[in-house]
Structure formats: structure tokens, C-alpha cells
Amino acid sequence: MTILLVFAYILLILIGAFLLYMAFKTDDRRYIYAAVAFYVIFPVIVTLKLPITTSPEVKQLYDAVEALPDSSTVMLTFDYYPSTLAETEPMSHAALHHLFRKDCKVITMTTIPLGGPSIAERVTRKLAEEYNKVYGIDFVNLGYKANYVAVLKGMGTSIETIYPTDNSGTRLSEIPMMENIENYSDIDFIFVVADNSIVDYWISIVNAQYNNPVGTGVTAVMAPRYFAYISSGQMTGMLGGMKGAAEYETLLNKPAAANMGMTSQSLVHLFIIFSVIAGNIIFLTSKKGRDGKRT
Amino acid sequence: MAFSTGSGRLPFIFLILIILIMPVLSFAQADSGDTANSYFRIERINALVAMILFSVVILIYTRWAKAGKDLFIRKINGLDEVEEAVGRATEMGKPVLFVPGLQEIDEIETIAGISILGRVARITARYETPLLVPVRYPMVLAAGQEVVQQAYIEEGKADSYNKDIVRYVAGEQFAFTATVNGFMMRERPATNIYMGAFFAESLLLAETGNAAGSIQIAGTAQPAQLPFFIAACDYTLMGEELYAASAYLSREPLLLGGLKGQDWMKVLIIILILLGIILVSAEVSDWYLSMFESV
Amino acid sequence: MKTTVPVIAAFLSGFVMLLAFFFNPETSFLGRLEPEVLSWVTIVGGFTLLLGVVSIIRVNYSSVKRKSSGWGYKLATLVSIFAMAIPAIFPVRWSSLFGTGTGSIYDWLFNYIDSPMMSTMFAMLAFYIASAAFRAFRARNAEATLLLITATLVMLWRVPMGEALLQGIHGNLPNLINTYIMNGANMAVQRGIIIGAALGAAAMSLRIMLGIERTYMGK
Secondary structure, rough: OHHHHHHHHHHHHHHHHHHHHHHHHOOOOOOHHHHHHHHHHHHHOOOOOOOOOOHHHHHHHHHHHHHOOOOOOOEEEEEEOOOHHHHHHHHHHHHHHHHHHHOOOEEEEOOOOOHHHHHHHHHHHHHHHHOOOOOOOOOOEEEEEOOHHHHHHHHHOHHHHHHOOOOOOOOOHHOOHHHHOOOHHHOOOEEEEEEEOOHHHHHHHHHHHOOOEEEEEEOOOOOHHHHHHOOOOEEEEEHHHHHHHHHHHHHHHOOOHHHHHHHHHHHHHHHHHHHHHHHHHHHHHHHHHHHHHOO | OOOOOOOHHHHHHHHHHHHHHHHHHHEOOOOOOHHHEEEOOHHHHHHHHHHHHHHHHHHHHHHHHHOOOOOOOOOOHHHHHHHHHHHHHHHOOOOOEOOOOOOOOOHHHHHHHHHHHHHHOOOOOHOOOOOOEEEHHHHHHHHHHHHHHHHHHHHHHHHOOOOOHHOOOOHHHHHHHHHHHHHHHHOOOOOOEEEEEEEEEEEEHHHHHOOOOOEEEEEEEEOOOOOHHHOOEEEEOHHHHHHHHHHHOOOOEEEEEEHHHHHHHHHHHHHHHHHHHHHOOOOOOOOHOOOOOOO | OOHHHHHHHHHHHHHHHHHOEOOOOOHHHHHHHHHHHHHHHHHHHHHHHHHEEEEEHHHHHHHHOOOOOOHHHHHEEEEEEEHHHHHHHHOOOOOOOOOOOOOOOOHHHHHHHHHHHHHHHHHHHHHHHHHHHHHHHHOOHHHHHHHHHHHHHHHHOOOOOHHHHHHHHHOOOHHHHHHHHHHHHHOOOOHHHHHHHHHHHEEEEEHHHHHOOHHOOOO
16 A cells, blocks of 8 residues: 555656646646646545644644633634635634534624625534534524624624624524623634634724634635734634644544645645746756846 | 815814814713723723824825925836836737726725726826726726726816726626636736735736736735735735825825825834834833733 | 815714724714714615626626627626526515525525635636746745745645655754744734835825825816
8 A cells, every 4th residue: 555655656746747847848837737736636536644733823722722611602703705615614613623522602603795604504503413512502603794893893792782683583682592692701712714804803803902812713825914913912823724724623633624635735835846946947047047137 | 275185274173173172072071080981982092192193294294295395205116117008008909907906995905996097097098098997896886987087088088988997897706806817818908907905816817917918017905915916917016005106106295295204104113113122121111012002 | 066075075984983983882972973884884885786786787788789709608697697686685485495595596506606616716726826936936036036945945834745844854944934934024024014004004094084185086
């Protein structure tokens, strides 16, 4: 099996090198696209489990949630569009595994009208079934309300004023779990999973004005921006992209979609690095490169 | 007239109102020691002081500019190239594509993009170059149409104006991107100008434009998207260069004065940061840090 | 009048919202004004949706009528608009297929056509970043070389295979990258850009409020 795996990966390198050679020769970027497609699909067929090490930001978030007393109330947001499901849904899954395992009461909501409520409903119900959680007692889905600034500010005064009913139309006063939850002061932690700048509003409105600890899961492109917030203590940990989700899954001992995606991501990254290095070698050894001219 | 830019009375009326109203009303409290019941949020006094200082600096420089003081502004390559880029499109008989970002009209980046659109529309009207402005939101459509129409009227080319120059294409991010990409591949615009707020679609737009052979000028204040524009576009305006574009292109003294005032505020922030570093290192910073506590 | 009224409206709107930030919403009318005005903005925005629908129908219908190049795609656009909008508008009590709830036509079209298409477009970024990196990452000068080396290190650091490679070079290299690149240089630059952009936005907002900047009105 190991020999086959080694052979498979040598073949991978040769195919990548060939496609790269054709890209240089014909100046057709579609060979690059073909290589990327191949490196994404191949690990789905020939799986390889990779060791995942944990970064300090993910550990910080995990420790913060782990330190919550069991049966704490946590708000989990589904602030992402369907386009980024591959990166963000594994974070939501992992977060729910962690929260349900600790018997936390979970309030889900979203500031994204396009698909947010149905994603929240689908993901939460699926995991609730696994942990035998009951809607209305262990978790509730508030759904979507327009005007996110007003929503975030309004929940600081009264959640029921902003969400008189949950996503399915049941009055909040009739939901047992929401009986003693009036506003942010009754919520112990806010776990924001987002693919847009709503994270800035959660920090500047909720963390800054109501002092709720906020942990986030964001796409890889957004992650570099939020290191400043972690450093200043405004954000309690962060999951950055699919790697962050994979690290969180590993800490929970529940490897899932994010772990599976790591092999594809690794191969594509290595291919891009290889192609950049090869391109630079050719550039530097060419006449234009030696003359220091722009290509 | 009080509200014209010429007299400048309005800015000072504004400052006087701020300086008088706030402290007066801060004394109108139910109980002078009970801040929870006060009308004025005394804990936000630091934000008020910063705002007043900022306004004063901007207004002083605006006054100086109006009085004829010569104000230096450094070269911004991307903006210098706009007219040449439109000229290129005219020579090739190809259209100019202008995308004012993917956010609503109430976002300051979109307003900056629409301001630049006005300038670009004047150039395209002058050279009779076809212009296309796809937008994502109806309010941006209304503002864009107004701005472009006004530009054509001012150039004496009212007959050349067509309402469909600015068109609503789709409300969803990737539907918008797919439509614009399709236009780029079919019409092969000679010049693409992206000015405003962009997100995940930035690279999709820029790479497609590159494949179509267009010269591309981009500007955004989204830090996460700057690397993609820098890699794929010929010129990129970063962060506040986008907001400075209107002043830079018009060279109006009042706008340039505002820009200088903003730069001096940055100098002040740098001094405050350096002072903070010294005080924190000397461990005598508690009083200093408490001044900047966010509320 | 055409210029003065919008400038006055911009000033008053901005000034009121500015005041509302400093007043307590629980004890003062001004403090409660902010969420109220934001709700008005949402309502006005809803009415302007009609503008967008009219624009898209006009542009596409004229192409279909003239049977210009690619008119089939324009027809598909028009059909898609009505196919999603009309069933969503009808009341749920007529049929469970109407409305936007689970099991409705709108929900089905969203989950099985719209959502996969959105994911596909986003996934195309992987291909585009590969071709952009291949084309743009050239060591033309010292700064470009530094960018290239940093990008390579961060790309390796972000994936398990790369991390293992880096640990093979030096056991602590991934942590050093996290500390000095991500939490060091990256964080400093991000803070600088955020502060600069925020100041620029504040200055522009002030100029718009005070009527100094009127280019967004076409003046």
C-alpha cells in the first residue's frame, strides 16, 4: 500500500511537471487550470491522512469554549453565503460538535438573507439529531432580520424586540430556552462564523460595547486582517480558512470535511510554489530577466 | 449662501453646534452621578474630542486651501493613467468598463467610486468612447445614472447619453461577477476600471480582464483584496488613495485642503502611538491607555 | 435648489446620526433615532428594488426582441427572474410550493441551482489564483523578491505538507513564521491600512456632510 502511495505521488509530480512545461511552451493558462483541477480531484480518489498541528489562535478559541461551564448559553452565527460553504461549514459543524458535547444552549442566527437561515437550520438540525438535542430546549434558530447594525445593537437591549419569533414563526416567549435570555448579558460566548466584514461589527458593537467574548471562524483570505484583533484581546481566537477548521476538528478528535480537504489544499499549494519557482528560474535566466526588464 | 462650498459657513455652524450642544446636555441628567440614566454618554467623550479635533484640522486646511495656499500632493500613478487608459479605448474603438464596487450606496467606498465615475464619464463623453457601468444595487444604479448623465451634459454631449450605460445586472455577488466576466470576454473592453468595495470576486474580475487583454486600474479599501488587484491589475489604488481620488483628479483647493488635514491627523496618530510605546515600556501608561478605551 | 436641497439633506442626516451616537437610547429621543433611521433606510431601499428589476428587464428584453447575439442567454435571464420571484410572492396558504419556506419552489431553486452555481464561481478562484501567481510573481527587484519569499513561506505554513517540510528544515520554523510574519509584519501592515482607510473614510464622510464634496451627485 505504501509503495502504491509513493508511486501515486511520484506520478503526481511528473504529471504536474508535464502540465507546467506545456504551460510555459504554449503560454496557455489552461494547462495551469488542468493541473489545479487534477491536484484537487486526485486526493479524493487516493486519500492520504495528514498530521495536523494546531496554531495558537485555534488553540485559544478551543480553550475559551472548553473553559465555558457546561450548559452555558452560546450564540453561534451563520454569517456566510453558500459560495464559501467549503471553508465555513466545517467550522460550523466543529463548533456545534464542541458546544453540544458540552451541553451548551445554542442560539443560532444570521445576518445573511441569501441562504443563511436555511444553512443554519440544516446544519444545526443534523448535529442536534446526533447529540439528541431538542429544539426549543437545547437550541433555537432565530433566523434572519434585515439591517445588521440595528440587529446587533438591538440585541444588546432586548433580543425579543429584534426577533419576536424564531425562524419558524414561534414566539420567543413560548420557547423554554429563551425564558431567561433577554440580551447579550445572558449570553456567555459569541461564536461568529463569517465570510464577510460583519466580523468587524461584531467586534466594534458587541465586544466593544457589551464586553461579550467573541471568537470567530473566517475564510483564509480574511484571516490575516484579524490577527490585530486577537493581539489586542478584542477577539478570542480565530479559525482561519479550511486549515483552521481542520485544526479545530483535530482538537475535538472529530476529523471530517476540513481534514479531508487538507491533502488537496497541500498539493495545490505545492504546485503553485513549484510553478512560481520554475517561472522565476526561467525569467532570471532569460535575456529580459538578466537585463532587469519588466515582462 | 450658507450651504455653498464657497462661503464655508456651514462647517463652522456644525462645529459650534457640536461644541455647545454636547456639554450643555451632559448636565441634563436625571441624577448627576447616575450615568446609566444620563442623556449624554459621557463614556464616549474621547470619541467626541477626537471628532472635534479631526473636524478642526480638516476645516483649517480647507480654509487655507481656499485662501490660495499651495498644497503638495504626491503622484498617484493609477489616477494619472485614467485619461490615457480611456484614450487607449478610444483609439481601439473598444468600450471602457467601470465597476463602482459591490456595496450599497450608503458605504463610503461606493460613494468614492461614484465620484470617480463622474470624472471618467466626462472623459468618455469628451472622446465619445462607449462606457459600461454594471451595478449590483438599485440605489447605486440611480446615483450612477445621475452622475453619468450630468457628466455628459457638462461635456455638451447630452445626446450621446444613454440610460443603459449604467445598468443593474444582478443582486447576488457571483451572478454579478459572471455577468461582468461574460461582457469582458464578449466585448473585450480596452480599459477596465474597478473603484470601490470588492470581495471574493476581485480576482475573478481582474484575471478575466487580464485574459481579455484589457488595461486595468483598480482601487479598493478592502485590505484582503489588495493583493489580488496588485497581482492582476496594471495600477492599484490602496486604501485611502481611493478616497483621495476625487481631490486628486479635480485638484480643487477645497478637496485638497481636506486631504492635507487628513494627513496631519495621521501624523498625530503616529505621535500618539510612539508616545504610547514609550509610556507602556516605562510602565506608566495606565492613565494614557484609559483615554483610548473603546466604547 | 437642485444642489442646495440635497446638500442640506446630507448635512442634516449626517449630523443627526452623529448626535445619536453620543446620546443614551434608553433615556433620550436622539439616542433612539439611530436604529429608527436605519430602519427607514431599509424600507426606502426596498422600494428601489423595483428600479433594478425594471432596468434588468428593459436591457434584456430589448436584446431578446431584436434577437441580437446571445439573445438566448438574455431570455434565460428573464425566465430565471420570473421563475424565482413569482412562486415566492404567492402566499404559502395556497400551496406549500409557494413562499420561501422549506420545500417551496424558491427554496428548491436556491438549494439545487443557485447555491451550487455560487459555490462553483467561488471555486474558480483557485484556478485564477494559480494563473495569477504563475504570471505575476516574478523576482524583478528586491521588493518583489521579498514578496515572493514571504508568499512562499506563508503558503507552505498554511498546509500540513508544507508545515512538515518547514519543520524538517527547522523544528520551530512554523512558529517563527506565525510570530514574525503573521503576528509581526502582517499585523503591522494591516493595522496601518485599516487606520489609513478609516481616516480616509471619515474625512470623505465629513466633506460630504459639509457639502464640500459633491462629486457623488454629479456636480
